[in-house]
Amino acid sequence: MRIAIALTGAVLFACGGAALTAGLGVFGPPAEGPLLDPALARFAGGSGWFLPAAAGVAEILALAGQLWLVVQARYLVHQWWPDLDAQTRARARDAGDALIRDARDLPGVHDVRARLTGTADRPRLLLKVACAGDxxxxxxxxxxxxxxxxxxxxxxxxxxxPVVIRFRPALPRPGKAQEPQPEPA
Structure with a gap:
């Protein structure tokens, strides 16, 4: 869904940029005639409701887009900065250090990242665990x-x-040479 929204936004952005550059005369002198098709211009001029209705629809779409952006920003803020009191955040930080230390001691685990996210009434723990391939x-x-x-x-x-655990393979870090593996006898 996010890819479709991003592609739609990119296409609309490109169309807006092309219209702006055409209007500024980058592709040649701007057209002398009306921007709208003459039949559409006659219809809009003859109907007193068309332009206010089109403006109302555009306003509703713009409001829906702004509301969507606010919801996305709120989700991002709660993911990175949970809405919890300072005492709970301090306990979570201390417990998170112990959790990471204990989880790294498990066999096959290379790296662990823990983060308490969410809101005060719906917190969750997000764990990202990097494991060896076997x-x-x-x-x-x-x-x-x-x-x-x-x-x-x-x-x-x-x-x-609630705890969300995401596993991923432990990949070698770029720039570090891997140790040669001993050959089986």
Whole structure:
């Protein structure tokens, strides 16, 4: 859905830029006649309701677009800065450090990132776990839920805190040479 919206926005932006440059005369002198087709101009001039209705529809579309932007901005703000009191944020930060440390000790786990997101009435914990290619994800998931995540929930004081765990493969960092693997005997 976001790709379709981005493509639509890019096409509309390009059309607006082309219309602006054409109106400024970049592609040649601007047309001397009316911008609208003469039949449409006659219809708009003869109907007293057409231009106010078109302006009303354009205004409603603009308002809907602004409302959508506000909702998206609110989602982004709550994702990065949860709407929680300072005491809960401090407990979450301390518990998050312990959670990351304990999760990195699990077999096959290379990197863990934890973030408490959401609103005060709907918080959630987002975990991003990087694992080696041969790691059994089900085992890591079970050990995370039974150990570090449960301790995090108790430390923060939210026993029903929803947790989203996203697994990804651990990729070698660019610029670092990999150690040669010993050949099997």
């Amino acid at each position: 790691t059994l994800i089900g085992e890591v998931y079970g050990e995370l839920g039974a150990g570090p995540v449960e301790r995090y929930r108790r430390a923060v004081g939210m026993p029903d805190l």
